[in-house]
Structure formats: C-alpha cells, structure tokens
Amino acid sequence: MPSVSRRDLMAAAAAALAPAFVSAARAQKLPKVEFLYSPFADYAPFFVAKELGFFKDFGVEVTLQPKGGTAETIQLLASGNTEAGAATWGAGLFNALDRGATVAIIATSARMPATVPSPSPFMISQKAWDAGIRTVAGLKGKRVGIPGPSGFGMFSVAKALEKGGLTIEDIEPVYLPPPATAAAFANGGLEAGWSIEPFARQLEKQGLGRRLVEDHTFGTELGLIAFNQDFVARNEDAVVRFMAGYLKAARLLDKGGWQDDKVLDIVAKYTGTERDALRGIPYTVRSEDGAIDMASVREQEEFFRKRGALEYKGPAKIDAVYRLDLLKRANELVASKP
Structure with missing residues (x-):
C-alpha cells in the first residue's frame, strides 16, 4: 500500500470540512x-x-x-x-x-x-347569558370588551352591535386585550366582548362565554x-x-x-x-x-x-x-x- 504523506492527510481533511465551512459562510450572509x-x-x-x-x-x-x-x-x-x-x-x-x-x-x-364559525366572534359572558341577556339588543348600557379605541376590534364590535340595532355609544366600552377577557367574564366585569382564536375557544371550553354574533365581518x-x-x-x-x-x-x-x-x-x-x-x-x-x-x-x-x-x-x-x-x-x- 502506498504511503500517505502528512500533506495529503491535511488536504483530505480540508476537503472534507470545506462543505461545512461553505454552508456556515452562506448562513452568515443571509x-x-x-x-x-x-x-x-x-x-x-x-x-x-x-x-x-x-x-x-x-x-x-x-x-x-x-x-x-x-x-x-x-x-x-x-x-x-x-x-x-x-x-x-x-x-x-x-x-x-x-x-x-x-x-x-x-x-x-x-x-x-x-363562513361561520368565525375566528373572531363577538362573545357574551356566561354570567350575562344566565342572567337573561340572549341578544345583542339586550347589551344596551352594558360593559363590552374592546382591545382598543381605534383598531379592528372596535370596527368588529360596532358591526356586531349593528345586528341588534345598537352603536358603540349604546354600550360602555372597556378596553382590554383578548387574554384578559376570561378573567373579566369570570368576575362579572364584562357582559360581552370581542375575541379572537385561540382565546375564543378557551372561553367556550372554560364555560365562561359563548358566541353571540359571527356573521358580522365576512371577508x-x-x-x-x-x-x-x-x-x-x-x-x-x-x-x-x-x-x-x-x-x-x-x-x-x-x-x-x-x-x-x-x-x-x-x-x-x-x-x-x-x-x-x-x-x-x-x-x-x-x-x-x-x-x-x-x-x-x-x-x-x-x-x-x-x-x-x-x-x-x-x-x-x-x-x-x-x-x-x-x-x-x-x-x-x-x-x-x-
């Protein structure tokens, strides 16, 4: 068997490592x-x-x-x-x-x-439902959760309220993020509110809320x-x-x-x-x-x-x-x- 020089071994090692170095270099240039x-x-x-x-x-x-x-x-x-x-x-x-x-x-x-079900439904708290509020019209003067005063959540809630002949001026807006709706529904701080998945499903599974309007923002x-x-x-x-x-x-x-x-x-x-x-x-x-x-x-x-x-x-x-x-x-x- 022919002998292999140290130079040959080093060259072979360098060749074997070259793809890794090239790959790393490319990754750094991204x-x-x-x-x-x-x-x-x-x-x-x-x-x-x-x-x-x-x-x-x-x-x-x-x-x-x-x-x-x-x-x-x-x-x-x-x-x-x-x-x-x-x-x-x-x-x-x-x-x-x-x-x-x-x-x-x-x-x-x-x-x-x-289509329904909606990934961003207008929801009513279970407490409000149990108290007899079963329609959008029944939310007049009630506390409704909205994520902010000037974003999609406000637009979405307004479209849902229209289904019951109401406007934002007919309810008491409470501004809070969707994750906070669960606690507000549980302690009676809100009667209804805007939601988005996966929080809407969590409210349903926890028995804290139910979907009231879902066909208000199609498309x-x-x-x-x-x-x-x-x-x-x-x-x-x-x-x-x-x-x-x-x-x-x-x-x-x-x-x-x-x-x-x-x-x-x-x-x-x-x-x-x-x-x-x-x-x-x-x-x-x-x-x-x-x-x-x-x-x-x-x-x-x-x-x-x-x-x-x-x-x-x-x-x-x-x-x-x-x-x-x-x-x-x-x-x-x-x-x-x-």
Whole structure:
C-alpha cells in the first residue's frame, strides 16, 4: 500500500470540512429580518415559515419578536427600530399613513373568512347569558370588551352591535386585550366582548362565554404586513425572500395544513396554548397571492372617519406605500421553487 504523506492527510481533511465551512459562510450572509408578532392564531403563517425553515429556504434569516398593539408596531417600524411586523387596520394606522409614516405595506396578513364559525366572534359572558341577556339588543348600557379605541376590534364590535340595532355609544366600552377577557367574564366585569382564536375557544371550553354574533365581518381585511421604508430601499431582495416564505406557509395552512399535528405544535408554541385547543378552531384566511382587498380597507377607514377619529380629509395615501411590485416578485419566487 502506498504511503500517505502528512500533506495529503491535511488536504483530505480540508476537503472534507470545506462543505461545512461553505454552508456556515452562506448562513452568515443571509439577510436578517426581525418581525413583530402577537400570540394569536392568525399569525400562524409566520410561525410555520420560521419553524419549517421556509424563510431560510428562500434565503432570509428571520427573528420573531413578540409585540404590543398596532400603534407600537407602526411606531417601531417608522422609527427604524425594527424591520417588519403585522398590524391591524385602524384609525391610528390611517392617521400615521396620512402624516407620512416611513413604512411600506407589502401584503395582507389575515382576512376574516366568509363562513361561520368565525375566528373572531363577538362573545357574551356566561354570567350575562344566565342572567337573561340572549341578544345583542339586550347589551344596551352594558360593559363590552374592546382591545382598543381605534383598531379592528372596535370596527368588529360596532358591526356586531349593528345586528341588534345598537352603536358603540349604546354600550360602555372597556378596553382590554383578548387574554384578559376570561378573567373579566369570570368576575362579572364584562357582559360581552370581542375575541379572537385561540382565546375564543378557551372561553367556550372554560364555560365562561359563548358566541353571540359571527356573521358580522365576512371577508373583512384584518391586518397587513409592513416594513420600514428605509430597510426596504436597501434590502428589496430580503423583503421579497421574506414574503416568499410567508406566502408558502400561508398557502400550506389555507390548503389543509391545520390538520398536521406538527403545524399545531408550532402554533401552540407561539400562542402559549395546548395543541388540542387549536385543533378544529376556525381560522383566518388570506388571498392566495397575498393581495389586500382595498374596498374592505376603505370601509374601515370610513367607519373611523364617521367616528371623528381621522385627522385628515379624503382617502389615506395607502397606494403610495403599498409595494405591489415586491409582492409580485415574491409570488414569482414561490412559483419558481415549488
């Protein structure tokens, strides 16, 4: 057998290690995006894209960061303190866009389905039900939970109240986040309130509340995906790659992915719920290409205008910051990598 020199051994070792070094180098070069999320089931596409490696498959490193409400998200994005996040449509966002907030809107993040049960029902507490309040009209003068005074929750509650001939002025609004509704229902602090999955199902399972209205927001745009404008200007490819990962995950979910235990485990991890609590709940949906239904957005804008919550006249300048060109590129990227 011919002898092997030390030089040959070193060369062989280097060759064997080369793929690992190349892989590590490539990983270090991936553009990075921090994305702000809330622990709700409608954020599932982002959780799935992260944990199943879709973002990395398309060449972007994503960090998911928990956040507060829409106002905080838009403020952090506009100031450049983070790169991306999802937010709900509402007066604060409309006003910020009119003032020229430095954000770019890329796509829808969630839309209400045109079916029942609803992933965001208007619920009545079991205590109120037991006390004889069985209709929306019976809530006149009662305490109703709303996540905030100027967001989708307010719009949704107003649409539900319309079913009983009421308006926001006919009830006593109590502003609190969905996770706090359980305690308020239990101690009698609320008669009714807005909810969203998985919290709605938890209220039902705990015997604290029941669905009162579910057909009030069919097809309504719930939220959007936004980026800091300066980041987009410097990193268009990263935005496209991020959106491709999101679209792939959204399509997986909307085409039956919720039946997969692995998917449920991922969503349970980020929402802080048990897997079985997510099984079979109603889910938000999205347009397949991620496009926003602007008619729905304008309906919400008009609602807040009538409430005197908008600081400007005419339609908000959404088209100026809606980057359909990047969304189109993201769809093309997904199509190129089936």
